[in-house]
């Protein structure tokens with residue numbers, strides 16, 4: 001049976017809101033007019049301290065855009081995207097028009113199926129390497145969105161990154177405004193539909209892990225665990241920088257995360273350095289020969305954990 005246009009758009013929006021966002025802020029807003037969907041940055045949900053320029057928020061919106069388009073394909077529809085179409089309205093990040101039908105391929109169905117299963121995994125991973133075949137799949141997923149992945153294994157560059165992540169964690173830890181902002185987006189009542197719920201936070205590490213994941217200022221009910229020795233680090237890079245490239249990077253990141261999920265891989269984000277301006281510069285320099293670095297991922301084989309809540313489509317559509 002062919003789904004009605006309204007049901008197609010609703011299902012595409014349900015997929016869009018499953019995108020990852022910093023602290024699950026969900027900084028997006030959608031306006032729907034028939035077959036036309038506008039995606040806007042919602043400044044009310046941008047992290048004032050950690051992300052004052054909304055760079056990470058635009059990555060999240062890029063991820064939402066990617067989900068939306070992939071879900072349309074999963075429903076055998078074609079979504080044409082106009083990226084940042086209005087110079088005078090830079091918060092209008094994309095306009096998607098549902099323009100026709102074409103049967104989805106197996107790989108499109110696989111990606112669409114992964115949207116509801118993908119989640120951030122802050123638990124330890126296995127000490128099992130991510131092989132060349134899996135890396136090629138992730139890389140081509142990012143490329144399909146106009147972004148690139150740089151895989152960083154044991155090397156001088158790896159150690160530089162580990163040092164920058166540590167430094168960022170220390171600097172953020174001393175920043176009371178940052179700590180306050182973090183606390184606002186953590187936990188809360190059971191019916192809260194945004195923020196990071198306590199059960200999405202991983203265990204403390206036994207000993208000092210090589211790659212420091214973000215500290216969440218909550219009493220951690222889980223017993224401490226040993227983390228993997230040396231997770232694969234992956235940078236998402238683009239050829240240019242600025243808001244448009246933030247959105248492209250977010251879409252590339254998300255397509256790679258969906259491909260990872262469908263391969264049984266887990267991921268989390270050691271993105272603390274991007275929230276400290278001089279350390280963001282340091283990461284930028286580390287990848288200067290590859291392009292503009294937008295975010296870092298830790299990718300490996302982990303035990304699955306649950307997905308986190310989202311605001312409903314009704315709460316993110318209409319007039320802002």
Ligand SMILES: Cc1cc2nc3c(=O)[nH]c(=O)nc-3n(C[C@H](O)[C@H](O)[C@H](O)COP(=O)(O)O)c2cc1C
Nearest residue numbers: 020021022023024056059119120214269271272308
């Ligand atoms: C740009 C960006 C940066 C993020 N940085 C971090 C981070 O540094 N540490 C972390 O634990 N999670 C980070 N996350 C993951 C979000 O907290 C997560 O996406 C959100 O809580 C929703 O959960 P889900 O990914 O499981 O759906 C980041 C996500 C995005 C999109």
